[in-house]
Amino acid sequence: MKVTKFSGEIVDYDQSKLVRSLKKSGANDVVVSEILNIIEPQLYDGISSKKIYKLAYQLLKKNCSNVHAARYNLRTALLGLGPAGFYFEKYIAKIHEYLGFDTTTNVILNGTCVSHEIDVVLLKDEKIKMIECKFHSSNDAKSDVKIPMYILSRFNDLKNRDFQLFGKTRQIESCLIVTNNKFTEDALKFGNCSNLELLSWDYPEKNGLRELIDKLKLYPVTCLTTLTQVEKEKLLAVEIITVKELVEQNDWLEKLEISKPRIRRILAEAHQL
Numbered sequence: 632m633k634v635t636k637f638s639g640e641i642v643d644y645d646q647s648k649l650v651r652s653l654k655k656s657g658a659n660d661v662v663v664s665e666i667l668n669i670i671e672p673q674l675y676d677g678i679s680s681k682k683i684y685k686l687a688y689q690l691l692k693k694n695c696s697n698v699h700a701a702r703y704n705l706r707t708a709l710l711g712l713g714p715a716g717f718y719f720e721k722y723i724a725k726i727h728e729y730l731g732f733d734t735t736t737n738v739i740l741n742g743t744c745v746s747h748e749i750d751v752v753l754l755k756d757e758k759i760k761m762i763e764c765k766f767h768s769s770n771d772a773k774s775d776v777k778i779p780m781y782i783l784s785r786f787n788d789l790k791n792r793d794f795q796l797f798g799k800t801r802q803i804e805s806c807l808i809v810t811n812n813k814f815t816e817d818a819l820k821f822g823n824c825s826n827l828e829l830l831s832w833d834y835p836e837k838n839g840l841r842e843l844i845d846k847l848k849l850y851p852v853t854c855l856t857t858l859t860q861v862e863k864e865k866l867l868a869v870e871i872i873t874v875k876e877l878v879e880q881n882d883w884l885e886k887l888e889i890s891k892p893r894i895r896r897i898l899a900e901a902h903q904l
Contacts, residue, residue, distance in 0.1 A: 632644040649683065653691070655702065688704060706811075707770065713766055714768055718872060720750045720764045724751045725872055730847075740789055742788030752796060761805075761807070774818055776815060778810075782808055790803050810830075813832055814834060850873065852874055853867075855901065871883055
């Protein structure tokens with residue numbers, strides 16, 4: 632059985648991948664088995680991966696809960712922080728705040744040769760790290776070797792220079808590249824060889840973006856199944872980026888003129904996440 636990915640690439644259907652994604656949502660073995668028994672008879676040669684995902688998502692909402700569906704929807708939810716990735720950069724800053732860093736975003740610094748706008752700058756233990764975010768608007772796109780090569784050149788232009796950051800004169804000591812998708816093998820090899828730190832959906836192994844979000848329980852508001860797309864966009868516009876922030880500032884739901892019964896459902900899903 633062949634599956635057509637969003638990029639047009641045709642691959643073999645892999646049941647184990649579907650099982651892993653369902654289990655990561657929190658679904659137990661019984662539910663996973665039930666969903667497979669419903670989905671697999673509907674598969675046909677050339678079916679799109681998007682259609683398989685949609686079927687699984689709908690069945691999770693029906694047979695489990697909105698929370699399971701929200702977790703299953705996490706990777707797609709990250710796409711909602713686009714289209715240009717402006718909110719993705721802020722989300723990455725939020726994650727590092729929860730990891731104990733001081734953060735600032737969209738900082739313009741003059742390098743040896745040219746000026747650069749840095750997506751996120753971090754401070755921890757008196758050390759400065761720059762983060763460059765590579766946002767992709769589709770799940771099948773990958774960051775190839777040109778990305779770390781380009782960012783390394785920017786880092787080299789900025790390091791060993793003094794900047795006023797977080798109230799003191801400091802130098803940038805390290806660089807992290809973050810993508811919402813995956814890196815190619817060559818990108819990983821070059822990044823590691825060049826002493827760049829890399830963070831993607833599945834890298835480092837067992838400590839990638841997916842695992843980090845689950846560990847911190849710092850889900851983006853775009854994963855909530857009880858919000859409409861318009862409501863998500865309005866919350867992002869006022870910098871309610873994470874579900875935790877929505878819980879803490881839930882008066883924004885009233886400002887969006889959402890009915891009280893819906894607010895209760897939205898907050899119930901948010902608290903469970």
